Amino acid sequence: MYAPTRTVVDTSESSSGPRADGPAPPAPPRRGWRRWAMDTRPLRRPAYRRLWASTAVTAVGSQLTAVAVPKQIYDITGSSAWVGTASLAGLLPLIVFALWGGAIADSMDRRTLLLITNTGIAVTSLLFWVQAVAGLESVAVLMVLLAVQQAFWGLNAPARSASIARLVPEDELPAANALGSTVMQTGQVAGPLLAGALIPVVGLPELYLIDALALCATVWAVYRLPALPPLTARVARRAGVREIVEGFRYISGHAVLLLSFLADIVAMVLGMPRALFPQLAAETFAPYGEGFALGLLFAAIPIGAVVGGLLSGTYSRARRHGWMVIGSVVVWGAAVAGSGLSGNLWLAVAFLAVAGIADMVSMVFRGAILLSAATDEMRGRMQGVFTVVVAGGPRLADVLHGTAGSAFGPRTAVAGGGILVVVVMLALAAAMPALRRYRV
Template identity: 45%
Template structure:
């Protein structure tokens, strides 16, 4: 692979594979910040995404609040998720195919501009006092389209900005961005909406987009590396054909589906908060926050992950740990103990995500990375929704305890069966990545 402009400027690591001033990998505990130090392009991209993600999380909450203010209907608020999910799933695959055809830097830049203009439209409508729920639904759907185009392009660029050995650290930093934004963004959104109204949250979102746009604008050209015989538009079908021939890459999706579909108890938190813990809405909030806190801590204390070579085995272990933690949560009736196991589940999910993403980036040819990231978007977006439906259905037919504990055990069993069916996945070595 040819070196990019940013890689030519990397600070040379020492003999232990870390930049000067960094602690050796064997002693590192906290998140490895080396990717931020060695690549100016990656550093700008990470900071820009972190800042803009906060603004987008604020806007997401503000839209939900505004829809409820207009309609007074919780069902109408729920439709916000539908208008976001459907375009995300439909355009996720095609966004990945486009990212494997055009300059990814331009695709990322143009889709970010589109998302920024949508926030401008929200702010302008709010300042003008224009309140129509159909307008908000339309903006939400178009935001999902922009994200479906932007995310595969941005994710496919990361392996061109950093050496392969620093990708786990980069993915840990990404997990911290996503988790902290999802936690802090809604709190800030609620604060500013309460203080100055919806227009304040939307206007702040517009401003925060500046960091993401600047980062994309400063990147070098990022055209996919394609063989001479593969000219032309990339095909979604070809992406699925490639996935059918790559058991290790395919297993990253299978294991994630085990966790998100079979052992996803989020939909049952309102029921168990009262039934098990005698709580109220505040208890539901704690249950929802616990996995996110665990995920954030998992990213914060991720320095040791750089020493792991057997990425497939790490994925199997972390997904099994998720299922085990969820199963134990279903057995406990002590709130604080339950929160602890939910936090452990969240930390396990972070470890799984870091290694699954790294395998996807290193074992996939560059001209297929966009399409595989598109599949990743569909799995990440659709898996939890399918898990919510399954958990709710089983709980209604049996009980919440059986749905949660049984789901956790089913996740562990499914992962074990997958490991037996494709044993090479557990032997996957990051030093010789094979799809």
């Protein structure tokens, strides 16, 4: 556990405990361009490799369903309002079950929990396919299935993330997070493109079926993981409100954990400008073609994140994790501000791509801090809160930026949000030194 009175983690307490794999074979020296390329050391560990492979498979498959659900709802209703309502219908179950799932992940074998939840997600995808093939055309059924799927995902995500620290040593946590985040970001780019190409060929219902089949591969990969029970007998076998509250108390008592969450909230709530992309495409960048500009704006941040992941060898061995978080959030804010000040589409996209790289670095080291600065018996709950912050922050940003864009114009709102990120993050770093001093 991170000791508040020290600036260095006591590895005898914060270590992952006994890992599922034995020692990995020594990595060859990294020379030339390999020093810049993605750090793949965690993939030498079979258990982590299985978990990562399952993530890679579902990263694309899940995006097929993410495209199919709003497309089907729009086909039924002809209303974007219904599409937005359906998105909100999945948010509340995600928040509730992510918090509860974190507590459950700290009280039982995480492999068992992953098996149960991945199976539940697969069955839900299969039910999506059944209703589409049956031609029910019921928005209510789609919203219920979406809520159930998001509930399973909320239960799954904390256990999956918390398990990483049991599968790789502490010094490889940033590299493991970079590998996982890169395939997820790649899925967000490739999945929608694949869905768009497949719908005219195989039809919308088959997207659900492909996702369900991909999840079967995920269940098999998780089945082959070793058991991941709680490490100590002190761990409570309950997972209720009291245990969830204990997780929040734990965060409040550890400044570096609290600051890692605040850094993400600052970056996403104040600086995520996606709600303004349609207005920017229609007004500022209309001469480039509205549809073309909109596609580039939405793709820029994920593409930058993928590039940041592929180049993770440049930073994954850094030990000053706190400074890496502070620096990446400041760069994110400055790049977002630059995109807002740019009247040229290509320059704005370039700034957003830089923001995506910074976001990847931030995700890598915030994730590493949550896994290394918390004890194993609290990691599930930390990841549950992390899931809520990641899911909720951009949605709050949509409301904030949409309102600001209507009042002050989209470019002013984007630039102002980015500048606020820089100012607030630097103020937090100056006022609370725990994050600056944190290293492994």
